[in-house]
Amino acid sequence: MIAIAIARPGGPEVLQPIDVPVPAPGSREVLIRVSAAGVNRPDIMQRDGKYPPPPGASDIPGLEVSGVVAACGPSVERWREGDRVCALVSGGGYAEYCLAPDVQCLPVPSTLDLVSAGGVPETFFTVWANAFERGRLRAGESFLVHGGSSGIGTTAIQMARAFGARVFATAGTEEKCAACERLGAERAINYKTENFAAILLNLTNGRGIDVILDMVGGAYFSRNVDLLALEGRLLQIAVLHGARAEINLVRLLRQRLTITGATLRSRTVQEKGAIAGAVERLVWPLVEAGKIRPVIYATFPLIEAADAHRLMESGSHIGKIVLTV
Numbered sequence: 001m002i003a004i005a006i007a008r009p010g011g012p013e014v015l016q017p018i019d020v021p022v023p024a025p026g027s028r029e030v031l032i033r034v035s036a037a038g039v040n041r042p043d044i045m046q047r048d049g050k051y052p053p054p055p056g057a058s059d060i061p062g063l064e065v066s067g068v069v070a071a072c073g074p075s076v077e078r079w080r081e082g083d084r085v086c087a088l089v090s091g092g093g094y095a096e097y098c099l100a101p102d103v104q105c106l107p108v109p110s111t112l113d114l115v116s117a118g119g120v121p122e123t124f125f126t127v128w129a130n131a132f133e134r135g136r137l138r139a140g141e142s143f144l145v146h147g148g149s150s151g152i153g154t155t156a157i158q159m160a161r162a163f164g165a166r167v168f169a170t171a172g173t174e175e176k177c178a179a180c181e182r183l184g185a186e187r188a189i190n191y192k193t194e195n196f197a198a199i200l201l202n203l204t205n206g207r208g209i210d211v212i213l214d215m216v217g218g219a220y221f222s223r224n225v226d227l228l229a230l231e232g233r234l235l236q237i238a239v240l241h242g243a244r245a246e247i248n249l250v251r252l253l254r255q256r257l258t259i260t261g262a263t264l265r266s267r268t269v270q271e272k273g274a275i276a277g278a279v280e281r282l283v284w285p286l287v288e289a290g291k292i293r294p295v296i297y298a299t300f301p302l303i304e305a306a307d308a309h310r311l312m313e314s315g316s317h318i319g320k321i322v323l324t325v
């Protein structure tokens with residue numbers, strides 16, 4: 001099969017097609033004939049040499065796929081050859097075939113084609129596990145996602161809105177802000193021209209935001225802490241602007257805040273399976289009802305993965321970039 005390898009750490013040009021054997025499924029694994037593979041920001045970090053695959057994971061990039069089940073390991077019960085699935089994987093997605101643990105596969109909702117489904121698992125699982133499980137976001141609460149036009153952001157806005165939250169977002173251009181508002185944000189703030197904290201304090205009558213999902217970090221950390229409402233929760237999922245930050249601990253005490261962070265990839269198969277179960281039970285019905293859908297900005301043939309990375313690094317995309325096979 002053709003797969004895309006990272007020849008050495010570097011720019012998009014190090015992504016090169018190689019010929020490798022089709023992998024054989026282990027006992028509880030499913031072999032998927034890939035239709036589409038989502039491109040995620042962590043793939044860029046992996047290509048740059050800054051996010052190595054966890055032990056035991058394929059060194060071929062790609063954290064999510066959709067496709068048709070081609071073979072099942074002997075202990076797989078739920079899936080059969082020919083089933084249409086999408087799956088979260090810890091690597092190996094940029095390929096014609098990909099292995100996934102059976103519990104990390106989900107049926108493709110009837111409202112999605114296979115290409116769109118390839119852009120679902122990584123962001124849906126991440127948003128669910130952070131905003132709803134760790135962050136306990138509830139209907140009626142206010143929710144802010146930074147990077148609202150990202151793959152993560154476009155998913156978070158729709159999911160939070162569908163569960164009845166009051167949604168706000170930040171993004172770096174007027175066009176991105178307009179897209180966030182079309183997806184369900186009550187107000188999206190262009191952080192390059194406006195002060196998001198002042199605007200959101202005003203819109204919440206000084207109360208602040210209940211749950212913040214942040215990928216920026218750095219100087220945003222203390223601004224987020226200052227913006228949280230009483231009993232507010234800050235979910236840190238990346239640190240695009242820096243890993244070091246200062247906090248006013250008095251505010252943490254007075255406001256009874258919760259600050260937490262997590263990465264999805266390093267979690268066990270069992271934990272990812274539990275997230276998959278919750279997503280299927282609670283989020284899939286909203287996808288089936290057409291209330292949430294992945295925002296696919298562009299597709300590229302698998303062998304043009306380098307161009308897909310160039311687009312992501314340009315930062316001009318809104319939503320997901322997907323490779324098709």
Ligand SMILES: NC(=O)c1ccc[n+]([C@@H]2O[C@H](COP(=O)([O-])OP(=O)(O)OC[C@H]3O[C@@H](n4cnc5c(N)ncnc54)[C@H](OP(=O)(O)O)[C@@H]3O)[C@@H](O)[C@H]2O)c1
Nearest residue numbers: 040041126147150151152171172215237238240262263264
């Ligand atoms: N913890 C986890 O489990 C987990 C899982 C998946 C993804 N993530 C993280 O979530 C973030 C979003 O992932 P994604 O795949 O949705 O990526 P993406 O679509 O490329 O989005 C990145 C967003 O970040 C904003 N941004 C702010 N500062 C940036 C900078 N210095 N460089 C690049 N972008 C910057 C950009 O929007 P503006 O133009 O508006 O600034 C852009 O919308 C990534 O940092 C990724 O590592 C974490």
